[in-house]
Amino acid sequence: MTPRDTADPAPASMTPAELRAAFLRSFPGIAPAIIIAAIDQTIVATALPAIAGSLGAVERISWVVVAWLIAATIAAPVFGRLGDAHGRRRMLFVALGIQAAGALVSATAPSFAVLIGGRLLQGFGGGGLATLAMALIAEAVPPRERGQFQAYIVASFTTASLLGPLLGGWLAQGFGWRGVFWAMLPLSALAWGLALRIPARPGSGGGGFRLDVAGVVLFAAFVTPALLALQAAQRMTLAGLPLVLGLAALAGLALALLLRQERRARDPLLPLGLLAEPTILRSNLLTGCAHGALVGLVTFLPIWLQSVRGLPPAAAGLMLLPLSLGGAMGGLTAGRLMTRTGLGMPIAGFGLALAAVALLGVAWLAPVLPQPWLALLFVLVSFGTGCSYPTSQITVQVAAGPAWLGAAAGSVQFSRTLGAAIATTLLGALLFGTLAAGDPEAAALFARLVREGPALLPGLAEAERETLREGLTTAFRAAFGGAALLVAAGSWLAWRVPVQRI
Incomplete structure (x- = not known):
């Protein structure tokens, strides 16, 4: 399939009244999803000391943030392709469910390892929410009118990112660090209810689409060591150089295999x-x-x-x-x-x-x-x-x-x-x-x-x-x-x- 090969699901242009109606139909359902993706990334910042003290993981506490980032990065193309094939509204509900499940796991985690598992789920769902929100706006509004809609999404994301650490500090102080994750559940439920307002449109893949599982695995094998290498390189210590080089080598090998796989795949993860x-x-x-x-x-x-x-x-x-x-x-x-x-x-x-x-x-x-x-x-x-x-x-x-x-x-x-x-x-x-x-x-x-x-x-x-x-x-x-x-x-x-x- 080549770029611009099918008709746009949005009309070519809209009157002000039609644009207002499209906004009221779609934006209230999309905005909570992007707010969750933004808050989920930053809300834990002020709770990290409490988490480290409770679970005894001071030296590994950065993994609470890194795990989310890695999973969100992997999720972006996965949910992008699945949304194109099976419908973006449908996949938004899947991403919300994964994010909520991750918040529940994190809130009840008895150990640091389980908490990291929950953060991986939260990141995977959050990465899907961020990607699908942008695609859903494009699905509902003609290109020229998308600018102000996308700008509202950017403003929502920026504001939520800013409020995340403040909200996290208040929750951690008043309810303990687990309250940071419990608070995400009612927000996810609200987003689920509002997302029902988004018009449902079928995907373009039909029954013939097959997810490029090998591509997903290789993409994860590339992203994980690449991001870890870049994070380790920020410390710029001679003792850490072998680790950085080793991670970079793994990322390079995975990238070479990924490119080979994507050239051969019928429905590539990365076209x-x-x-x-x-x-x-x-x-x-x-x-x-x-x-x-x-x-x-x-x-x-x-x-x-x-x-x-x-x-x-x-x-x-x-x-x-x-x-x-x-x-x-x-x-x-x-x-x-x-x-x-x-x-x-x-x-x-x-x-x-x-x-x-x-x-x-x-x-x-x-x-x-x-x-x-x-x-x-x-x-x-x-x-x-x-x-x-x-x-x-x-x-x-x-x-x-x-x-x-x-x-x-x-x-x-x-x-x-x-x-x-x-x-x-x-x-x-x-x-x-x-x-x-x-x-x-x-x-x-x-x-x-x-x-x-x-x-x-x-x-x-x-x-x-x-x-x-x-x-x-x-x-x-x-x-x-x-x-x-x-x-x-x-x-x-x-x-x-x-x-x-x-």
């Missing part, structure tokens, strides 16, 4: 011809660049704010709010501009160029800028990257065609995950490398800071804090510059996407 189409390939690459730069920035920014700017933890957390606000504003603005003008990639190109300029401003001026001006630069960075989210998603959907909406949404989701992992590793390597080249003592202190978190800072001697502050000022200038280059590369790609209008 290589579709993914190699220039519009889809370049859109996914720019998505990886933009999202990766933003996630890398958010990952290391709290350390910079506390160690260089000298902010207390609460104030550092507040400085992250402009990033969430700007991203939501960028997505909404881009969506409305797409609907009014029909332009897609030019909006992303201009937005990412703005983000690159703002990041350069952060790189050179951040140490001396007052807090309000720094917050404004953060808003501009996330506003610019936010402009790329609905534009790239819809451009990929248009290029793929209605029969492949799920596969298209899955490819964008995977690009974001992989882009975030790679960019975080690259920016971390740039930070460590710049520190090590300038002052090995500062590099050693930063390595401790990454391992132990900002809570290390009050225990350092004044001379150590000053050494770290001076080294990080230079190192973060390089890291912010590196993030600017990534975003600029995304802008360059946006102008080279063949499909510029929707």
Whole structure:
């Protein structure tokens, strides 16, 4: 099957009244699913210390997050293809059921191993929810009108991601860490009930579709060591180098076998011809660049704010709010501009160029800028990257065609995950490398800071804090510059996407 080979299930255009009716029919059922996917990823952050203390797994506690991420990454193309073949609404119910089952397992887990099993189920269901939500919007609304719908989804996801840690902290304090997972069950039940409002449409595969099980296994065999290698590489220790190289070798072997399998499969998990189409390939690459730069920035920014700017933890957390606000504003603005003008990639190109300029401003001026001006630069960075989210998603959907909406949404989701992992590793390597080249003592202190978190800072001697502050000022200038280059590369790609209008 080739891109754009069947009629679009959505009408070619809609009147304002029809658009409003489509919104009321579909969005209330889709929004809770995307909110669950977002909250499920971040709600455990503030409960991790309590989980570690209860189950005795301090050194392995990061697996609570990593297990979810790995499973969600694997789920994206799986649910994308199953939704295309068997109906996206039907598969949304399956994903909700898996996510709820995972929450139940996690809430009742008697051991850390069982908890990780529950998190794998939650991640698999959550990855399916994120992918299917985007495809269901595309199924209900014509391409040109999708922009504002996708923007509402982006705003919902961003807001839920921000509220997740706050909600998790409140639940863990009031009801214990298990309350974090119990709370997901009524939310899943609500999402299930509202999803019944979504119009049911048949899939395109009929009875002849067969899931590429070998492809799923090989994809999992590639994703798992690849993400683990990228996570291990962020620590940049010589002792950990053999582990990183071994995981990378396993990922490379699995990737080679996966590509061979997908070329031969009748119903491939990853339709290589579709993914190699220039519009889809370049859109996914720019998505990886933009999202990766933003996630890398958010990952290391709290350390910079506390160690260089000298902010207390609460104030550092507040400085992250402009990033969430700007991203939501960028997505909404881009969506409305797409609907009014029909332009897609030019909006992303201009937005990412703005983000690159703002990041350069952060790189050179951040140490001396007052807090309000720094917050404004953060808003501009996330506003610019936010402009790329609905534009790239819809451009990929248009290029793929209605029969492949799920596969298209899955490819964008995977690009974001992989882009975030790679960019975080690259920016971390740039930070460590710049520190090590300038002052090995500062590099050693930063390595401790990454391992132990900002809570290390009050225990350092004044001379150590000053050494770290001076080294990080230079190192973060390089890291912010590196993030600017990534975003600029995304802008360059946006102008080279063949499909510029929707």
